[in-house]
Amino acid sequence: MKKTICGFAAFIFIVSGLTLSVQAKDKESLLNAAQIIENSQLAFYYQGTDMKANVVMELIDKDGGKRVRVMTILRLDRAQGENQKYFIYFHKPGDVRRMTFMIWKYPLKDDDRWIFIPAIDLIKRIAADDKRSSFVGSDFTYEDISGRDVDSDAHTLLRSEVFQGIDSYLIQSLPLEPTEYAKRLSWIDKITFLPLKEEYYDAQEELFRVFTSDVIEKIAAGEGEDKKIFPTVTKRIMKNVKTGHRTKVIYKSVIYNIGLKDTDFSERHMRRPPRSWIR
Amino acid sequence: MFKKYLKLLILVILIQFAGSALGRAGEYEQNIEIHGFLMGNFSGRINSPNSSGKEGGDLLLGEERLRLDIFGWAETIEASARVTVDLLHDAVIGEFDTDLREAYLDYTTQSFDFRLGRQVITWGVGDFLFVNDVFPKDWVSFFSGRPIEYLKVGVDAFRTRYSSTSVNIEFLVIPYFEPDNIPTSKRFYLFDPFSAVVSRYEDEPKTTFENTELALRFYRRIKEFDVSAYMYRGFFRTPGMRPDNLLSPNFITRFYPDLSVYGLSAQGSALDGILSFEAGYYHSRQDENGDDPFIPNSQIRYLIGYQRQIWEDFTLGVQYYAEIMEDYSNYQSTFPNGFPIQKKYRDTFTLYIEQLIMHQTLKFSLFAFYNPVDNDYLIQPKVFYKFLDNLSATLGANIFGGDKDTTSMGQFDKNDNVFVLVRYYF
Structure with missing residues (x-):
């Protein structure tokens, strides 16, 4: 599969590959495996200081x-790699329409999570279960959605490899504490640091889960001097190769650096999200 | 009242049609949306002959509902309106009816949110145990297998919410009294201390300035916990029953005594789960000394709850709840002979378990109440399955039991039922 670049013309900026690849060479000589994973986490989960996207999640069974599921996701970072706040508003399906879900994520301890149930106007805390458990029944875990602490695995740079035409690092990650995978292989773009593919192996060394970044768009934020380009995975798939079940996630209308405030991630906005957030 | 709302409904639908017609012309941004569901909800008695009441057939519940949820919003200001109404057919009595769930206007400013109209309000941190949630409940729905959201009934109120980083405040003015919907002998078997007396009068608080209910909540986050303080001035929503003459009553007056409630709650992450605590003082203002046997005495109520995910998609929740009666000796000494007397200290344990499987499309759950002093219980097992994104079904049961048929759950022993619920969302 080719790395495709699509989206609205206004958001597409082809950046000169030359200068970036020179930068990448420099970095390669300096970075160890853990730093590559850390950069990858930042590129994947911490782009911009905040973000808003309309997300379509399709859960597809083997037949x-x-x-x-259709939702609007907003994210705010306190600092790169640190605490984050997430706000998720569900548009579909009908039984969860208007529900909101707020997560205050801390890298080193359990999240705080709340759910708003509109039918009875109730905000409730929900138990922050194992971060490896499924996000709304999909093949993605909470950690897949919001990131896994770099120090939870031992990382080794196996080699550099051209993956689907892209210069990539191939990194092996072995969890330090037992979890549902025993080994993870990640192909990481040397320029953007976005993960292009991940393979998860179980204790029997069998492949059971595969993540792919299927569409990467370059999304611009800011004007003039402040203009920044954020390469963003706008289509991703997690497939359980043992059950054949897969989850496809498409990010639409991604906007960065919209100026969200810490206080926006509040009970008030869970009950009544500003119209500009959800329409 | 309903006619007025129906007119409103028709009006809104007309606006919708006009809006979509204009929308096609490309000149008008449609700012009304209509959603809802179709629902069939049936509950059959399982262990007893029919209730002697008028509506005591084989079905405890048999209804079809069309829910319309109509929402419209303004473009230039943060204002919106919502009408949520059920058009229903009750097969038990063979009637069509409407059930207006919500009808309100919202307006938002920098720090304030205003809501005027019929609205559902839920306070407190208990699961089906209420201390500071002084708003009306529909226990008939809860005991006969309607969806959980039907346990809560809207109030006609004006609500103001103030939000800031230091404190949030919610203030409610409720001019129209709305009682709890509790089971009656028309459809349920239950304990009625005056079962022989047919004449009954309902004496609801009238809509006057003095009778306007007021409810106030302060809330904010303190450390890891969401903390609230509550105040309420209004009425008990479950009626007291007063006979005209205790020895040979001719008629019974059902009335709603004055009540004030002061309380606190906290909920947060602790012990690898969610810990909840809530307490309240129920001040029975018409029975200061606790010597009127027909009015509940003042009480302290509290609950402690803990919920945790034990493994993926498996949740366990436990709660302990207690009521402690004030002026118990006055209650005892004035309580009439021959009626079932309450204990000073009453408590309840609840257990909740839930397991989701098949990508959260199939859910098994169980909620159980147990009251040690009365040795009675209610068990509600349920299976929920989502056939499609918009189509789901629930199969469940309400199993009551206890040593005596005069206690809160024990009296419903003959109302055990199995229910089925099918919903299609649009």
Whole structure:
């Protein structure tokens, strides 16, 4: 599969590959495996200081039966690699319409999570279970959605490899504490540091889960001097190769650095999200 | 009242049609949306002959509902309106009816949110145990297998919310009294101390300035916990029953005594789960000394709850709840002979377990109440399955039991039921 670049013309900026690849060479000589993973986490989960996107999540079973979740996600970072706040508003399906979900994520301890149930106007804390458990029934875990602490695995740079035409690092990560995978292999773009593919192996060394970044767009934020380009994975798939079940996630209308405030991630906005957030 | 709302409904639908017609012309941004569901909800008695009441057939509940949820918003200011109404057919009595769930206007400013109209309000941190949630409940729905959201009934109120970083405040003015919907002998088997007396009068608080209910909540986050303080001035929503003459009553007056409630709650992450605590003082203002046997005495109520995910998609929740009666000796000495007397200290344990499987499309759950002093219980097992994104079904049961048929759950022993619920969302 080719790395495709698509999206609205206004958001597409082809950056000169030459200067960046020179930078990448410099970095390669300096970075160890853990730093590459850390950079990858920052590129994947911490782009910009905040972000808003409309997300379509399709849960597809092995026979092609499809269930669709449509939501708006907002994210605010306190600092790169540190605490984050997430706000998720569900548009579909009907039984969860208008529900909101707020997560205050801390890298080193359990998240705080709340859910708003509109039918009874109730905000409730929900137990922050194992971060490896499924996010709304999908093949993604909470950690897949919001990131896994770099120090939770021992990372080794196996080699550099051209993956689907892209210069990549291949990194092996072995969890320090037992979890549902025993080994993870990650192909990471040397320029953008975005993960291009991840393979998860179980204790029997069998491949059971595969993540792919299928569409990467370059999304611009800011004007003039402040203009920044954020390469963003706008289509990703997590497939359970043992069950054949997969989850496809498409990010639409991604906007960075919209100026969200810490106080926006509040009970008030869970009950009544500003119209500009959800329409 | 309903006619007025129906007119409103028709009006809103007309606006919707006009809006979509204009929308096609490309000149008008549609700012009304309509959603809802179709629902069939049936509950059959399982262990007893029919109740002697008028509506005591084989079905405890048999209804079809069309829910319309109509939402419209303004473009230039943060204002919106919502009408949520059920058009229903009750097969038990063979009637069509409407159930207005919500109808309100919202307006938001920098720090304030205002809501005027019929609205559902839920306070406190208990699961099906209420200390500071003084708002009306529909226990008939809860005991006969309607979806959980039907346990809460809207109030006609004006609500103001103030939000800031130091404290949030919620203030409610409720001019129209709305009682709890509790089971009656028309459809349920239950304990009625005056079962022989047919004449009953309902004496609800009238809509006057003095009878306007007021409710106030302060809330904020303190350390890891969401903390609230509550105050309420209004009425008990479960009626007291007063006979005109205790020895040979001719009629019974059902009335709603004055009540004030002061309370606190906290909920947060602790012990690898969610810990909840709530307490309240129920001040029975019409029975200061606790010597009127027909009015509940003042009480202290509290609950402690803990919920945790034990493994993926498996949740366990436990709660302990207690009521302690004030002026118990006055209650004892004035309580009429021959009626079931309450204990000073009453408590309840609840257990909740839930397991989701198949990518969260299939859910098994169980909620159980147990009251040690009365040795009675209610068990609600349920299976929920989502056939499609918009189509789901629930199969469940309400199993009551206890040593005596005069206690809160024990009296419903003959109302055990199995229910089925099918919903299609649009």
